[in-house]
Amino acid sequence: NNYFKIAVLPGDGIGPEVVSESMKVLEAVEEVFHCRFQFSYGLMGAEAIFKTGDPLPEETLKICKDSDAVLFGAIGDPVFDNNPEAKVRPEQGLLKLRKELGLYANIRPLKTYASLIDKSPLKREIIEGTDIQIFRELVSGIYFGEKFTDPDGKYAYDVCKYSTEDIIPIAHMAFKEAEKRKKKLTLIDKANVLDTSRLWRKTCQKIAIQYPDVQLDYIFVDNAAMQLVLNPKQFDVILTENMFGDIISDEASVIGGSIGLLPSASIGEENALFEPIHGSYPQAKGKGVANPVASILSTAMMLDYLELTEAADKLRRAVEHAIENRYVTVDLNSEQHYSTSEVGSFIADYI
């Protein structure tokens, strides 16, 4: 199969700019690797609220369900961030999309780039050689449990619920990845306090029997938040629940000093979505300063998912080539820098 339907959700802020560089790169891939991408656009986020009143219009959902993969930019707009009372919010669109597409595993690879290591807030000797793969459960836990605020505004609650069925698929995915890497899997939880964490531990312990080569470690989330800064190299593959994953993966993303480079994949049984981990940076919108690399590397993860492995590898080499040659946006080099679209074209040309 060399024909793929790609749903494109540019979203808010710098989302459209970086996604359009990904599409430029995919057009180069089409030429060289003899495949075809058919793009269908969908509205999502603040953009969608402004135009339709709905952060995830039915049509967008349909386009995504019909696609082989979803390319997503970013969501979020200060109009909503500064108004906690807003009833309709961009984030609802993203959460609903994750749930509807069953994207149960959010995967974030974290690497340091030799030429960028000095941009990190952490010391070189602490981070050099860090190579972590985070698996965050994405469609259960406190994000999707029952929520309630009493009408008088006197109390509220959020329920964190997990069943073994929510845990098993992503645990297998993480164990399989650990088998391919250093055979070390770390489960982050709070099993000294939470029943759901103890369920995660027991479930993972059982699954571990099927992966005798992989060493399964546990670490409490508070300690993990410390260890990621003290000694990130101790981690290889990390597995964790939704809320802890949100916090820990964002914390980990600053290690390399180059958040503008970090991609992510959200994978389900039948669908998959690829997005840079950075946000919508409304301040940078339309200025041509956004770094397209995170979106382009997310596109490489998409190519892997579509089993276009050669193209994915080529794309990653193209990105490394650009970084090594300091052909980068202003976030990575304030002296000599190129625009979003120049960096995208440089990478596309290399392909």
Next chain:
Amino acid sequence: NNYFKIAVLPGDGIGPEVVSESMKVLEAVEEVFHCRFQFSYGLMGAEAIFKTGDPLPEETLKICKDSDAVLFGAIGDPVFDNNPEAKVRPEQGLLKLRKELGLYANIRPLKTYASLIDKSPLKREIIEGTDIQIFRELVSGIYFGEKFTDPDGKYAYDVCKYSTEDIIPIAHMAFKEAEKRKKKLTLIDKANVLDTSRLWRKTCQKIAIQYPDVQLDYIFVDNAAMQLVLNPKQFDVILTENMFGDIISDEASVIGGSIGLLPSASIGEENALFEPIHGSYPQAKGKGVANPVASILSTAMMLDYLELTEAADKLRRAVEHAIENRYVTVDLNSEQHYSTSEVGSFIADYI
């Protein structure tokens, strides 16, 4: 009043060693500042389980309730950490004690010490001058909400519940502290996802009216986990709920590079408990290498609480004197170092 009843809970691991240095220092305070401390010991944690089967025996609770303040060492033992199935665990004792004493506010001051700054995993320019005060809610939220694991082990849940009554007292405390400092309070939450976080925001917004000088900011917990590493100096007073506070305050504790120095206070309407933020470090037990400073600075917080302000200030100066003169334990200087008890005596002598 110059007579105080102090409950002493040495606990596990290095707890007893560091607490006994605090008592040594308090004896020096008695001489110089004309006050009396009457110490009553209680069992807690693994130690208490081994001896009585209960991590918080009734007698210990009674001693604590009768006291003017509680000095606490640390809990935790590998016997329990390595056995997630253990029904009775040391942590239960601590959680029960917090609840029974109504210790709703956990306060952690974080400072960098000029002479120790190079021990931090973060770069000097990132952390120099960091001075943060964290207020973590300690007796509600997901720690104390309903918990359930179904008998077949198929699912589990933990409920995060907050009422405005749980939020109001600690919010006032944090606003008051902000008034005394840089007039900037940051609430860390996840209001784009959680109903309880929205309740925190609304409640704090209302309280803010009573503190017109204080600027109240909000930041999502995932972003906060990033910002603490990227630019900790942007924070002054932080307020947050129980679980986020557990994660964020441990993350923040590594900024200064000297976790062996960090004290904490847990305050309620009628009781208060003081403990170093470091754990029980069972590997170091009995070797005389534990740093007593975190426990001693917790003792200074206790003296403040008992309104022995002069003594508290003197104690802090004594600690600074020891650090400036490199009269420290091995964690802070691997070349020339002193034992736990030598450092405690040096500080006591200075007083």
